Amino acid sequence: MAFGTYKKGARAERELIAFFSGQGFEVIRAAGSGVNSMSPDLLAFRKGRQYAIECKAWDAGSLSFGKEKVAMMGRWEEVTGITYLIGWRVSRDGWYLFPIHLLEEQGKTFTITLSKAKVAGRKPEELV
Structure with missing residues (x-):
């Protein structure tokens, strides 16, 4: 991974942390999440709402993940019961x-x- 890409991703993660924290969520940034693909980048909690978030800062027409990564995300959601x-x-x-x-x-x-992400996805404001 290029260092510039890492910096962009880390900056994006901090932006999302600041947003959710400002909305009264407790937010945890997973240490080494960019290296260890077993955990999401962020965990956000507030009064029964729980989100595990894999953050991507990517300027392209599509976003892709390997099959193993998607399977891991699904398993993580199933085991924890936290929306991924x-x-x-x-x-x-x-x-x-x-x-x-x-x-x-x-x-x-x-x-x-x-x-599709623009139509079916939600803005952070819609999750609070």
Whole structure:
């Protein structure tokens, strides 16, 4: 992973942490989440609402994940009972958060298009 990409992703994670914290959530950023794919990037909790969020800052027409990563996200959600969301930050457009079941299998990956994320995803404000 390029260092610039890591910095962009970490900055995006901090932005989402600040948003949820400002809305009264307790937020945990998973240490080493970019290295250890076994845990989500963020966990957010408030009065019975629980979200596990995999954060991506990616300026492209689609976002893809390997099959193993998607299977891990599904297992994590099943075992913990915590809603697992993908948070996709697009420059000058903000965040789109959506459940993993919106990803579509395409060969060796699971993918979502930006247009689908915009229609089916939710803005962070809608989750509070």
